[in-house]
Amino acid sequence: MRFLSLAIAQLAALLALPAMADAPVPTKGERALHERLLTLDTHLDTxxxxxxxxxSIVQRHSAADDYTQVDVPRMVAGGLDGGFWAIYTPQGPLDPASTRAARDYALRRAVAIHAMVAANPQAFALADRAADAAQIAASGRRVVYLSIENAWPLGDDPTLLQAFYALGVRISGFAHFKTNQFADSSTDMPxxxxxxxxxxxxxxxxxxxGVVPDLSHSSDAALDDALRLSKTPIILTHSGCKAVYDHPRNIDDxxxxxxxxxGGVIQINSVYVKKLVQSPQRKAALDALEQRFPEDRVLSAAERADYLAQRHxxxxxxxxxxAGFDDVMANLLHALKVAGVDHVGIGLDWDGGGGVAGLDDVADLPKLTAALLHAGYSEADVAKIWSGNVLRVLAAAEAEAAREQAMAGATLR
Structure with missing residues (x-):
């Protein structure tokens, strides 16, 4: 009898939970609209x-098999025109030797992005300016801007950013999970x-x-400083809303x-969208796996196979x-309500921890367009969310750089 009572209580608790909203299946018309849009994601850890x-980036993979979420076939299937491909460096010690190693690591990651484009010119093209994205997409290729996640590799010389700008970096963050030489992290001691x-x-x-400042991962105080000091609009390339999930990585209303x-933009991610409690055994096992296979180490084929076997x-x-699709939409719709349609975009953190049930990889992206249309947003609104807003911010950064260059030239004369 005690067991039956417990079972009834558990069933009642489950019935009391709000139902998980299913991701909408796009209609033929919604899919056609999605294909008309210029779609850019501002944080690809691919x-x-x-x-x-x-x-291989040009072969189709499966998130269920190898945990990757972006490749050319899935970009085509999901109607993703491209975005900002991240030069991510996991934070380490701030001593000179470690920082020089981080610089070299970041440069190799930039070279890998360029090599991807060079090896697949029919699939990709590098973008330098805001106007390039539409032209590249119209040619049937995928748009490749570069971004920096974690500025630690710049060491004590902010002018090193010029070298990364020459490589195509058009967005740069400051800190990551740990406070560094440039900013306090939202997830570390200030x-x-x-x-x-x-x-x-x-x-x-x-x-x-002409690089857009990215304050995702940085503290609220760092965001305040950037909002006060920057001559151009700020972007949060992959963040969420504290009103939906009160996490340090998210921002309040x-x-x-x-x-x-x-004039800035928040790009909604798919990581910090809901409080999730994993089993302590799972966390311990994943931590041990990370110790064996640190994220900054290039694995051999045998090591990669071993890693995948253990992860599975x-x-x-x-x-x-x-989390589920509706959790991502809750963050997206809240940001739209508070900030307005001119100040919200999408940066789901693919291949960097992103993805939820119903939004497993980039092939699922038309569901977001369908959900926004169902929520009452127009095609013009959705176009802003998918790319118009971030490209406006990038164009503003370009205009400021041109103004400062002109002023410098006038001073020299």
Whole structure:
């Protein structure tokens, strides 16, 4: 009888939970509209896949098999025209030797992106300016802007950003999960109360070059500093809303409004969208796996096979608790309500921890367009969300760089 009572109580609790909204299946018309749009994601961690042994960007893979989420066939299937491909460097010690190694690591990651484009000219094209994206997409190729996630590799010389700008970097962040020499991280103890003096110099260098400042991962105080000091609009390339999920990586409504007032954009991700409690056994097993196969190490084919076998075993024994499509939409719709349609976009953190049930890889992206249309947004609105807003911000950065260059030229005369 006790068991039956417990079962009834558990069933009642389940019935009391809000139903998980299914991702909409796009109609033929909605899919056609999606294909008409210029679709850009502002945070693709896919360059990490480019160094996997035997892995090819032009072959179709499966997130269920190798945990990757972006390749050319799936970009075509999902109608993704491209975006900002991240030069991501996991934060390490701030000593000179480690920082030089980080610089070299970041440069190799940039070279890998360029090699991808050079090896597949029919599939990709590098973009330098905001106007390039539409032209590249019209040619049937995928758009490749570069971005920096974590500015640690720049060391103590913000002007090194100029070298990365020459390689195609048009968005740059400051910190990642740990506070560094440029800014406090949202997920670490503060040291600078926002941007450091070097971070202020880096921000000025971004404005001078035409690089959009990215404050995802940085603290609220760093965002406040950037909003106050930047001559161009700010972007959050992959963030969420604290009103939906109160996590340090997400931002509150006051900052959403301040970002919009400054002309900036929040790009909604698919990681910090809902509180999820994983089993302690799963966390411990994944931590141990990370120790064996650190993310900054290039694996051999045998090591990669070993990693995948162990990761699948962990998933079978302690399945992941996942967020769902409706959780991503809750963040997206809240940001649109608070900041307005001119200040929201999409940066789902593919290949960097993103993806939820119903939005497993980029092949699922038409579902977002369908959901936005069902929510009452127009084609013009959805076009802004998918690319118009980020390209406006990039164009503003270009205009400021041109203004500063003209002023410098006038001073020399």
């Amino acid at each position: 360059p990490a896949s480019l160094v996997l042994p035997g892995w 040291k600078w109360d926002g941007l450091s003096p070097a971070g202020v110099q880096l921000l000025a260098e971004m404005n001078r070059l 006051a900052h959403l409004r301040a970002l919009a007032a400054q 075993a962990i998933d079978r024994q302690w399945p992941e608790v996942r």
